[in-house]
Amino acid sequence: MKNIILASCAAFSMTLSLFFEHTPTDKNTKLNSVETASVLSLDFPTSSLLTCINVPSLNFKDTLYYNYYAQTLGVRLNYSEDKHLLATVADWLGTPYRSGAASRQGTDCSGFVSKVYKEVYGITLVHSSRSMFQSVEHIKKSAIKAGDLVFFRRGPGKPIYHVGIYLNNNKFIHSASNGGVMVSSLNQSYYARNYYAAGRVNL
Template sequence: MKNTILYCLAAASTTLSFFFERTPDATTSSSAPVIAEASLLPSFLDGSTPADATTASRDSLAYHYYAQTLGVDLAFNENKDLLRTVTDWIGTPYRYGSNSKKGTDCSGFVTRVFQEVYGITLKRSSRSMFENVKRVNKDQMEAGDLVFFRRGPGQPIYHVGIYIKDGKFAHSATNGGVMISSLNQPYYHRNFYAAGRIENE
């Protein structure tokens, strides 16, 4: 669906460019047609070639799609690979011990996303992941940081997700599979333990 929209916009942009051609004045020595500046996205006119405008248009549509699907406000400069990969996994059912599109648990989902987006191989359990992160403050989290949960002081870490933005994180939950949730939801707010950043060596 998203590819169809992108192709349609690109085709429409190309078609419109033909309507804005005008015949050169008789006094003009050049025989090349003069093209009036016209675009579906005027903000891309300054210094942009048609190819640049088409690419920017595609990027804009993609970011809008990710923002809507993930429920976050994007600045259009976020890691598009991360957003696309997480979006592609949304709706995958929960399956303990698995990490495929047929079913995945929380740590399986995280390992697959990190492999696909960053080329990083993480340890398979949420507890092992926690041992290999650099701790970050909750108010300094960035997209791609890991969020860890436990059920009280002294309890082991039992769940992990990937922070996206605006307090939202992606994870595979036992009651719904891969989804986007908010750290402000009472359950996750109560059980949030720490955030950590994987540093690519």
């Protein structure tokens, strides 16, 4: 099945390339071609196979937008995620870790989450993963969606020590003490072992 999908995507890409390389034969066709080319010249990669697989009805620009952030963040998206959220967290990638801080020069995990929530949703969260946990609606892991928070602790009875923002496909973005703002997977042994709960902020 996967090979059939990939083959379909390849055929679709070839068809597009033939269409856009076609030399226009009249003035009206030339105008349409130029307008189309201006869309294609946006700074988004067009090679992602995601455009061929389970994509909802989106315009071409939105599809490119989601493909760009799927590749930038390394996450398979549903094409329904908040675009402002994706753009904001992507801008923080690579920010170094700094305990107690919350800026582009350095941030800890709760500082990162609080800054993103303020910028994207206009919501002020306390700069503390434990306090955040107390203020959110607790949800099942199976119900997590993009923008929800994921919390971690080092064993039963231990306090919550870390928080991140869920993206999709078991991936979340957070400020890690060993690498700054990055995307990690809940399936990684360390995070799978220390995962505690998920929470949703009522927007």
